[in-house]
Amino acid sequence: MNEKFTDYADTGYSIAEQKAAQYFASLREQFKEKTYVSTLIEDFQLWKKNHIHRRSWLSFLSRGKRxxxxxxxxxxxxxxxxxxxxxxxxxxxxxxxxxxxxxxxxxxxxxxxxxxxxxxxxxxxxxxxxxxxxxxxxDFMSFTGIYRWAQKEGVETATIWVIDKLKQVSAHLPKEMNPEQAQRKLIKIIIGVILHVMEEMDDDVPPVERSKRIGEAIRLGYSYGLTYPFIDDLLDSSVLTDQEKEQYSHMIRTAILNRVVPELGEWSGENMPFIRFVHSELKEAFEYIRGYQREDIQDAFFEQSFVFFHSQELDRMKDLSNSEYSNEELFIPIILKSSSSRLIVRSVISAPADDGFDQRTFFYGLYNQLADDFADMFDDMKAGAVTPYTYYLKYRGQRTDLINPFELYWTVISHLIHTVYRSDPKTREVILDRAINGLKRCKERVGVEKYKEIMEIFASGQPAFNLVVQQMVQKADDVDFFDKLLRDQLLLNLKNSKKEKVEFRDTIQKVRDQINKQLLIAKPDGTPEMKELLIDAANYSLTGDGKRIRPILTWVMGVNEYGLDESAIVPLLRSLEYMHTASLIFDDLPSQDNASTRRGRATLHEVYNSSTAELTGLFLIQKSIEEQASLHSFDAKAVLALMQYSAQKAEDICMGQAMDLNSKGKALTLEQLNMICFYKTGIAFEASLVMPAILAQIKESEILSLKKFAYHAGIAFQIKDDLLDLEGDHHLLGKPIGQDVENNNSTFVAILGADGARKEMWEHYCLAMEALKEIPRNIAFLKHLLNYMINRNR
Incomplete structure (x- = not known):
């Protein structure tokens, strides 16, 4: 350990601990004298004028305003x-x-x-x-809303970066650590850091400088926020063994005291891949924060980080079976961790010193911590965690000296309103709103009987005051908060999204398996030898590891959305995959893209020869038409309209490929590349959506919206392909990377650069999502398909 920094950290912790002890002693005296009771009763008398209203009988008849x-x-x-x-x-x-x-x-x-x-x-x-x-x-909580905000602020690159990071964290977190809650915490902290940075900026800050600072805030917020899931939550969880926790804690402490992240060192067991990822992410985050900060801020940052980590460690080492913890041991560490966690944010962003902020934040932290611990006490009790509430619940009958944390909570509120914030009416209004809202939410969450039981334990010592509080909980209106609404909505969105993703993957696997069973072309007895050759070649191409996105999409739209008979649309599914596979065969030919592998194995012309490949492509196109003509269960006019539409789209795809081949070696504009991309890729997505809509005889207005979605989704898909050709893993892709450069192809990456291509992909993602809003049905599958398109690794 660096002795200089260690001594500095120990001194800083001692000073903070003394300050926390003085604060606790002051609160303890107020708690002992019960001064908060009469003060807050008076406050509630003033407060309730805005929150308890007599209702007229007419209000109960107005259903629209309930x-x-x-x-x-x-x-x-x-x-x-x-x-x-x-x-x-x-x-x-x-x-x-x-x-x-x-x-x-x-x-x-x-x-x-x-x-x-x-x-x-x-x-x-x-x-x-x-x-x-x-x-x-x-819906500004969606990726579309977030990216539109990023465009407004000029921070698209940083926003794309942090969205990718959040997805990586969620993907790596074990289920024991509740990935949804971890994402919520991270997002909350990122927003908090952004708000801090925006608050520091005056109106006269130039737009370029504003974008730069907000972009840095996004990265700083993620870097600081990462400590919650990867340090606090990980050490609190059951994921690591006791020995691993000790080793990991030592590494974190060493990083804070030496100001350098140590190497991971020896680590064995099933957690090794996860710990390697955590170490890599934390090291990157640590170095970003340290590199951003001014030297004169770094001492404060590392001192506060040590206070936060050490106080957390002291809290974490407590054992609920130990009946001898003093009130100081229970409360002083949480005063330190709750205040330092917010004070760190100022040093993270290198904000100037602000004594008023430091004082208010120091005193405020305990209020927020006690509110959170009250809300979580039953989960904490189940986990065996020591908090003032769980400890009081367990030992209140044995220890008459224990401070009731619920009463201390009201003591802190009184202290904040009248000492810290100088009896400011607005502050009183907001703090009491929040306190009553917390109790209302608790009552709703646990139920009336359980809530009464809780109040009998924690509030029975001051019956007059409790009567006032419970009247407010029962009768007061207008105490809801937007951040709670966002929290609930975000958690609901994350849970629904997780459920929908599972359904999405299950649907893909189920339908893909069904389609794969239907694709192979049979060879009846007496089939001529040359036709057998073409069938074998076609089946070779069809049995490759294809994603089958197009027929899957058709199945979902036809069966799930339009109610078409599952067995009746099988010819259409085959038709789409035959046509798509034919296009790939032609694309891969030496005269065109000259690809050597496709779908994880050698291309058809490499296995047979170019002539056979060309004829097989033509053979599959004819089979596609034959399948469409086999849609006997549908209205004949609808089938003819489908076949006419299909022929037109096949013509357009051929034109798109011709445009692509003609563009080799030429510098294209973005508009030209979009056009080629649409004709080569977007039209195939469009056909997958529109063909079942034609069979179901859906209104033209909805079909137009589907076409708009397909246009933008197709371009987003192609941009991702271009990015994968630059950055992807050829083992996952099933084809070599770097082919676009080798073939001198114009791509979105070549025209816009990698960062510019990502921005363009996200723009088309947003436009596709916005097109879905025009469709009079909530098609969750299409949303997740679009997310899959831009997040896939193959």
Whole structure:
């Protein structure tokens, strides 16, 4: 260990510990004297004027204005807007964010102005003028909404980077660590760091500088936020053995004290691949933060990091079976960790010193921690974790000296309102809103009987005060918060997305297996030798490791969305794969792309010869037409319309390939490349969507939206192909990489560069997603297909 830094860290921790002890002693005295009781009763008398309203009998007859469940995100926001409550809702939500995350005093005129601006910005993004329907409201929690914000701020590259990083983290986290919660925490911290950076910028900061700072904030937020899943949550989980936890903790402590991440060293067991990934990501994050910071900030950053880590370690080492922890041992570490976790953010972004912020944040942290521990106490109890609540639950009958954490929570609230924030009315309003909201959510979550049991344990010591509080919990309105709504919605989205992904993969596997069984072309007895040769060649190409995206898409749209008979559309599925395979055979020929491998093995002309390959391609096209003519279960006019449409699209695909071949060695414009891409790739996606729609006789307006989706999805797919040709793994791709450069092809990467190609891919991703909103049905499969297209590795 570096002795200089070790001594500095120990000194910093001692100073912070003394400050925390003084704060706790002050709270303990207020707790002992019960001064919070009369003070907060008076506060509630003032507060309830805005929150307890007499309802007229007419209000019960107005169904349109009944409050919907807040978990119904769009309807709830629409209801707030209709009833004129939205502005107050956003004001208290943003005010709370400024107080909690940004450490601001709400009585500051500058802070009040900034809050008004943010409220207006959020309102404009959430609610379109005159709109209350969910389809019309901006879903800014989606990737589309995030990327549109990134374009507005000029931070597309950083946003693409962090989206990719979040997906990697989620993919690597063991299920025991709850990947959805880990993603939520990471996103929350990234947003918090961005808000800190934006708060530091004046209105006169040039746009280029603003984009630079926000882009850095995204990377800093991820880098700092990574410590939660990969240090805090990992050490709290059961993923690592005790020996691994000790080894891992030592490595983290060494990194903080030496200011350099040590090598991973010896590590054995089944966790090795995961730990290697964690170490790599943390090292990259650590070095990014350290490289960003000014030298005069680094001491504060590492000192606060040590305070946070060491206080967490002290807390983590506690054993619930130990009945002898003092109140100081229970509360001082959580004062330190709750305050230092927020103080670190300022040093992460190299913000200037702000004594007012440091003081407010130090005192505020315990309030937030006690609220969180109250909400999590039963999960913590089940896990055997020591918190003030779990310890009080277990030992309150044996230890009369134990401080009731729920009463201390109200003591902290009184201290914050009247000492830290100088009895500011707005602060009182927001803090009491939050406190009552937390209890309402608890009551709803655990049920009335369990809630009564909890209150009998924690609130029975002050019956007069508890009566006031429970009246507010029962009767008070307008205490909901936007961040809670976002949290619930984000978790719901993540859970639904996870479920839909499983369904998506299951559907793909199921339909792919069905299609593979139907594809092989039979050789009846008496088949001429030369035709047998063509059938063998066709079957060789058809049995390669193809993704079958096009017929799968047709099956999903036809069967799941349009209700077509599963067996009746089998000829159409074969037709699409025959046509697609034929196009690949032609693409691979020496006279065209001259590819040596396709679908993980040698191309057809390498196995046979070019002439046989050409004839096999023609043979498959004719088989495709034959299959379409076999759609006997459908209206004859619809089948003829489908065949006519199919022939037109085949012509267009041929034209696209001709355009592509003619472009070799030429510098193309983006517009020309988009056109080639659409004719080569987008049309095939379009056909997969439109053909079942034609058979189902779907309205033309919906077909137009499907075509728009296919156009942009096809280009996004092709851009990803170009990126994979540059960066992919040829073992996963099943074909060599670098062929585009070797063949002198114009690609999106060649025209735009890798970063520019990624931006273009995301632009088409957004346009495709926006096209889906025009379709009068929620087709989750298409959303996940599009996500698959831009995230695939093959």
């Amino acid at each position: 409050k919907p469940d807040s978990q119904d995100y769009h309807r709830y926001l629409g209801w707030l807007n209709q009833t004129g409550k939205l502005d107050d809702y956003l004001d208290r939500s943003v005010s709370y964010l400024y107080m909690r995350d940004l450490g601001q005093a709400l009585d500051s005129p500058n802070t009040q102005l900034r809050i008004k601006r943010m409220v207006a910005d959020i309102r404009n993004q959430m609610i379109l003028p005159g709109s209350t329907s969910s389809e019309d409201q901006s």
